[in-house]
Amino acid sequence: MQRISGRQCKASRSLLKWNIHDLVNRLKDIEARRIEGFERNTLQLLEWENQEILTVLKKHGIIFTNDSEVILDKTADNSEAVNMTHGEGARIILNNDLTIVSDSTILEEKKRLFPIAEEKKDEEE
Secondary structure, eight states: OOOOOHHHHHHHHHHHTOOHHHHHTTSSSOOHHHHHHHHTTSSOOOHHHHHHHHHHHHHTTEEEEETTEEEEOTTSSOHHHHTOSSOTTOEEEEOTTSOEEEEHHHHHHHHHHOHHHHHHHHHHO
16 A cells, blocks of 8 residues: 655645645545644554555645655546646656755746746746
C-alpha cells in the first residue's frame, strides 16, 4: 500500500488551497490535531488514516508520482480541482529530506503579479 508523508500531505493541501479543516471535513474520523502532528512529523498515522487521507486527496485530483512529487491534475473528474487557479499540472517537488525544491504554484503567482517583468525575461532568453 502506498503511504504519503506529512510533507506530501501539506503540499497537497497547498495545491488544493485547503487548510487543515478543509481536509478534516472530508475525512470520516481523523481529527485536525492528528493531521497537524503528521504534517509536523511529530506523529505517525495509522495505516487506515494514511489510506483515508490518500483516497480523499486522490479523489480531488492529487497525484503522487514518486516519493517526492505532488501534482494537481486539473483534468480530474472533480469540480474543486478543475476550478483551481493553478495551471494545468501544478506541482510541488520535495527533495530527499522532504523540503520543497520546486513549487510551480509560486512561479504562476509571480507571473500573474509581475507579467511585464516575466515577458522581458522571456524576450532576453
